[in-house]
Amino acid sequence: PSTLPERLYERVFAESYLYFYRNRERFSDLRIVIIYPSRSKEQSDIRPYLSQLNSPQVNRIYLDELGDIRSLPVWVALMVLTILEDEQATEEAKYLLTRSQRETPEPANRAIIDLLTTIMVYKFEGKSQTEVEEMLGITLKETRVYREIREEGEKSLVLRQLTRRVGELPQEVRQRVESLSLEQLENLGEALLDFTSMADLETWLEALES
Incomplete structure (x- = not known):
């Protein structure tokens, strides 16, 4: 947005301390970093929070000054x-x-x-x-979007081919196939051409997981 909320610090400190309180056993220290595009975007009324803002545990970063x-x-x-x-x-x-x-x-x-x-x-x-x-x-x-689309497409293709080869997959077997990496799915796509039964698929998965 073109302007930041005038109560940004109220929210930052309230939510940060609440989160730290709820997760106290996980953390031994608290650090808060507030990033602004420039000083002109900073909340104007900072008086109630001067002690927090001047603390070594709080850092304000202005991107145009880096x-x-x-x-x-x-x-x-x-x-x-x-x-x-x-x-x-x-x-x-x-x-x-x-x-x-x-x-x-x-x-x-x-x-x-x-x-x-x-x-x-x-x-x-x-x-x-x-x-x-x-x-x-x-x-x-090179992009994540392409890799995700490719993986989903390969997964869908392999599942359809398996259904034709060995019949409807049990839910547990289907989940095991869906958890395979793209490379493993491609390997399965080649191997399933020799499958004649569900046992062949389960043997292949067990060999992969062993």
């Missing part, structure tokens, strides 16, 4: 990307993609690509996911 986006760690630079104008955001997004591929090992690089794509889709509301990917030079196969 410096050159290209000098920042990639994960921090992604936050700064959200406040840039469209033309600059596109240029810097391409730079961050190249830098991430060079510096960040998998699977972290995949996570960065997915997050960066999500940020740009949000910034360019009039463009589709595919249009944004083309604008950034990202191939569809």
